[in-house]
Amino acid sequence: MKKIGPFIDLHLGYFIVMPAIIFIMIFSIIPIAESLQYSFFDFQLNSQQKSGLYFTEHYNMGLFNETIEYLEYYLDSEKTVQSSAEIIEKIENLESKLPILQEEMHSLIGTNESIVSLDVAKIDSIREKNLVIMTGLDDIYQFGESSQLQEDIYAVASELETALIPSNFIGLENFKTVVKDERARHSLVVTVIFTAVSVAFEFILGLVLAMIMNKAMRGQGLIRTFSLIPWAIPTSVAALIWAYLFNGSNGIVAVLLEKLGLIADSTDLLLTGSGALSAIIMADVWKTTPYMALLLLAGLQTIPFNLYEASAIDGASKWKQFVSVTLPLLKPSIMVALLFRTLDAFRVFDLIYVLTGGGPGGQTESISIYAYKTMFAQTRFGYGSALVLIMALVVGIISYFYIRFLDVKMTAE
Amino acid sequence: MKKKTKVLGILMMILYLFIVIFPFIWVFLTSMKPESEIWGDAALRLFANEVTFEHYQALFRGNILNALKNSVVISTITTAYVTILSAFCAYAIARLKFRGKKVLLAVVLATSMFPQMIVVGPIYKAFVQLGWTNSYWITLPYSMITLPVSIFILVTHFSKIPISLEESAMIDGASKMKTFLKIILPLALPGIFTSAIITFIGVWNEFLLSLTLNPNDSWHTATVAITYLRGQFQIFWGQVTAATIVVTIPTLIIVLLFQKQIISGLTSGAVKE
Numbered sequence: 280m281k282k283i284g285p286f287i288d289l290h291l292g293y294f295i296v297m298p299a300i301i302f303i304m305i306f307s308i309i310p311i312a313e314s315l316q317y318s319f320f321d322f323q324l325n326s327q328q329k330s331g332l333y334f335t336e337h338y339n340m341g342l343f344n345e346t347i348e349y350l351e352y353y354l355d356s357e358k359t360v361q362s363s364a365e366i367i368e369k370i371e372n373l374e375s376k377l378p379i380l381q382e383e384m385h386s387l388i389g390t391n392e393s394i395v396s397l398d399v400a401k402i403d404s405i406r407e408k409n410l411v412i413m414t415g416l417d418d419i420y421q422f423g424e425s426s427q428l429q430e431d432i433y434a435v436a437s438e439l440e441t442a443l444i445p446s447n448f449i450g451l452e453n454f455k456t457v458v459k460d461e462r463a464r465h466s467l468v469v470t471v472i473f474t475a476v477s478v479a480f481e482f483i484l485g486l487v488l489a490m491i492m493n494k495a496m497r498g499q500g501l502i503r504t505f506s507l508i509p510w511a512i513p514t515s516v517a518a519l520i521w522a523y524l525f526n527g528s529n530g531i532v533a534v535l536l537e538k539l540g541l542i543a544d545s546t547d548l549l550l551t552g553s554g555a556l557s558a559i560i561m562a563d564v565w566k567t568t569p570y571m572a573l574l575l576l577a578g579l580q581t582i583p584f585n586l587y588e589a590s591a592i593d594g595a596s597k598w599k600q601f602v603s604v605t606l607p608l609l610k611p612s613i614m615v616a617l618l619f620r621t622l623d624a625f626r627v628f629d630l631i632y633v634l635t636g637g638g639p640g641g642q643t644e645s646i647s648i649y650a651y652k653t654m655f656a657q658t659r660f661g662y663g664s665a666l667v668l669i670m671a672l673v674v675g676i677i678s679y680f681y682i683r684f685l686d687v688k689m690t691a692e
Numbered sequence: 693m694k695k696k697t698k699v700l701g702i703l704m705m706i707l708y709l710f711i712v713i714f715p716f717i718w719v720f721l722t723s724m725k726p727e728s729e730i731w732g733d734a735a736l737r738l739f740a741n742e743v744t745f746e747h748y749q750a751l752f753r754g755n756i757l758n759a760l761k762n763s764v765v766i767s768t769i770t771t772a773y774v775t776i777l778s779a780f781c782a783y784a785i786a787r788l789k790f791r792g793k794k795v796l797l798a799v800v801l802a803t804s805m806f807p808q809m810i811v812v813g814p815i816y817k818a819f820v821q822l823g824w825t826n827s828y829w830i831t832l833p834y835s836m837i838t839l840p841v842s843i844f845i846l847v848t849h850f851s852k853i854p855i856s857l858e859e860s861a862m863i864d865g866a867s868k869m870k871t872f873l874k875i876i877l878p879l880a881l882p883g884i885f886t887s888a889i890i891t892f893i894g895v896w897n898e899f900l901l902s903l904t905l906n907p908n909d910s911w912h913t914a915t916v917a918i919t920y921l922r923g924q925f926q927i928f929w930g931q932v933t934a935a936t937i938v939v940t941i942p943t944l945i946i947v948l949l950f951q952k953q954i955i956s957g958l959t960s961g962a963v964k965e
Binding site for chain 1: 698701702704705708709711712713715716718719722730731736777778780781783784785788789790793796799800803805806807808809810811812813814815816817832833835836839843867868869872893896897899900904914915916918919922927929932933935936939940943944946947948951954955958959
């Protein structure tokens with residue numbers, strides 16, 4: 280016991296970062312790796328054959344057993360319907376084969392009811408057994424009276440084939456589909472336009488506001504407090520507020536824009552593609568510009584005032600001061616603010632989801648929205664993951680350019 | 693000339709404040725209009741002819757109080773454990789020697805940049821398998837969005853504490869753990885408080901995980917619950933506006949009380965010191 284204390288203390292660093300690392304592993308790194316894995320499969324949660332990641336062929340013994348049970352039940356009912364003794368004999372003949380086939384399947388694959396991986400060599404003999412049942416059924420219905428049960432029996436029997444699960448590993452197929460997918464391309468365009476326009480507006484307006492706020496002025500505290508409010512309220516709440524202000528029938532901002540002649544009709548704002556995208560950008564600019572201004576203001580306040588005095592003595596104009604003193608010294612703050620805002624804007628979800636839902640007609644669908652709909656409305660997790668990964672790749676490229684070529688220095692070093 | 697620019701600046705600030713505040717004021721005024729005045733020409737009038745609280749009453753009969761309770765519980769639990777985890781982690785990064793520190797920092801930074809959408813699929817699948825959807829287990833994956841920010845804020849704060857304090861504690865024979873708990877932690881409390889507030893706001897405002905992992909009405913958080921107030925065929929703007937006011941009030945209180953801490957937390961990563 281005496282030795283453990285000093286040992287822990289000597290290596291305290293490792294011990295106290297561990298809990299955070301474990302959380303980051305479980306809730307970030309592993310899910311990211313899993314997403315990567317999904318993207319190589321045709322993985323669909325609500326499809327019987329695709330609800331897992333099957334690198335090789337698999338067999339669903341639970342489904343097989345269930346199917347045999349149903350077949351027995353249906354064949355029993357069929358016996359009461361059919362009148363010909365010959366047909367009834369055929370039915371009984373098939374019924375007597377079922378337990379034997381089931382027995383053989385169990386010895387072939389095992390009795391484990393979950394989905395198990397399957398030796399490819401066994402597929403032929405499984406198909407043979409399925410064929411025995413199918414020909415038995417054909418034999419009955421070729422000569423027997425047609426009955427209402429016939430369709431149901433064949434539907435049940437088709438599950439025998441479903442129990443045999445092909446591999447749903449499709450390699451890069453999902454990514455190839457993304458490249459060809461018109462809807463994906465459109466969502467990328469929407470995301471890029473949204474990001475570029477909103478970040479540009481936020482940056483320019485934010486810089487102007489920060490420079491005004493930086494001047495000693497009464498009510499500076501008040502201005503700063505108010506600036507925090509749009510940032511602090513939930514995006515979904517802000518989106519709802521703007522959905523109200525923008526709506527065509529009683530939204531004051533929509534009506535105002537119509538009066539100003541910026542839009543032809545107040546209903547155009549949310550009901551046309553370009554109108555809705557502009558509305559989303561306006562809402563984002565409203566929510567984020569104050570935050571941008573605060574970030575840049577903090578940067579401005581670190582610039583020593585005597586630099587301005589010195590340049591004023593040298594006869595520099597205000598504009599010259601801005602270009603040769605403010606901008607260079609503010610550059611680190613600008614770059615960090617732009618980097619984080621660009622990344623944030625690129626993954627925009629809440630705002631669009633609540634304000635337009637991606638509408639009208641999918642015209643304001645960002646990549647996040649499209650990926651969300653693919654995963655949670657269509658349960659196509661494989662394809663959805665491929666979409667998100669491509670988005671992550673673009674995000675990675677953007678960060679790389681910011682950090683590498685624009686010389687962003689990360690703090691905390 | 694100088695006076696002109698000053699006046700221009702003041703005018704711009706007034707316009708700015710007006711634009712920032714206007715949506716709240718308008719929504720607040722709407723929330724007190726009777727249904728008949730929300731539509732038609734009356735919708736554009738500033739004040740209601742008849743002030744009413746019927747929308748608030750209807751709202752409180754619905755799900756919103758339960759949703760607010762969920763938000764409070766989830767945000768509090770997450771803030772508590774995330775702040776503790778990141779305080780330890782950040783101290784190690786700021787002051788202690790261990791191998792792989794740079795890698796850890798890079799990973800923390802990278803995870804904060806990754807789109808959240810990328811982890812939602814696998815986490816949703818795991819939650820379904822574990823039967824954890826519609827529960828307070830959602831607090832665990834919230835670490836994904838809050839830990840990196842919290843760690844960064846705290847690393848900055850710990851780095852600012854003079855190292856001589858630790859050195860003299862060491863000379864007195866205190867262990868590193870004791871130095872951290874008894875000397876550094878009390879000094880870093882303002883920073884820890886700052887990161888806790890930022891974490892709390894982050895969780896309170898979160899939407900995507902809440903939408904996917906807790907889809908059941910009774911487990912909705914406030915941010916999700918209010919979006920369900922819009923019916924499929926008819927929009928009750930009265931209730932929607934009343935709800936936005938109710939949900940905004942806690943945020944407003946936090947901002948007004950802790951604006952200094954929030955600003956220092958927001959800007960600590962952005963300004964090189």
